[in-house]
Structures are given as structure tokens and as C-alpha cells.
Amino acid sequence: MAEKNWLEWAVSMEEAAGCDVEAGPDVGRLLIGYINQLEGGVTYEKLLTFLKGELEDVLPVEEIETIANSTLEDVSQRVRDRGSNLRIA
Numbered sequence: 748m749a750e751k752n753w754l755e756w757a758v759s760m761e762e763a764a765g766c767d768v769e770a771g772p773d774v775g776r777l778l779i780g781y782i783n784q785l786e787g788g789v790t791y792e793k794l795l796t797f798l799k800g801e802l803e804d805v806l807p808v809e810e811i812e813t814i815a816n817s818t819l820e821d822v823s824q825r826v827r828d829r830g831s832n833l834r835i836a
Contacts, residue, residue: 792818 795815802811 789819789822791815794818 793813798811798815799808802814
């Protein structure tokens with residue numbers, strides 16, 4: 748019976764907070780930094796190497812470099828947008 752009371756209490760706390768309340772490490776506070784770290788896994792050099800390997804026969808290198816730059820800018824913006832839209836209790 749105590750478990751049911753605790754569950755009802757936990758649900759009421761989540762409803763009052765307007766979000767999920769979870770036990771464990773405070774990942775909410777650290778989540779934006781973690782997401783931003785994921786962005787760091789895609790470097791300009793890695794992306795450029797990949798794109799050159801796939802497109803060098805059909806596009807000039809300057810255009811491939813432009814594509815790499817705009818792709819990384821888009822990824823960065825999307826990560827920032829995703830981080831700013833997170834609702835953290």
C-alpha cells in the first residue's frame with residue numbers, strides 16, 4: 748500500500764511541476780552540455796574528407812568546402828535550438 752501512496756505522490760509532484768520528476772543524477776542540468784559535446788564529434792575535417800570522397804568527381808573542392816561549412820553551421824544551430832527547447836525541472 749505504501750508504494751501506491753508514493754506513486755500517487757510522485758505523479759502529483761510531476762503534475763505540479765509540469766514535467767517529469769526523476770530520481771538519480773541531475774542530467775537535466777547537464778543535458779545541454781552533453782548534447783553540445785555530441786556536436787563536437789563531427790569536425791570540419793571529418794566532414795570535408797567524407798564529402799570529398801563522395802562528391803569530388805562531380806563538384807569543385809570550393810563548393811564541397813562551402814557545403815561542409817553550411818552543414819556544420821546548421822548542425823550547431825539545431826543543437827542549440829534543441830537545447831534551448833528542453834524543459835528542465
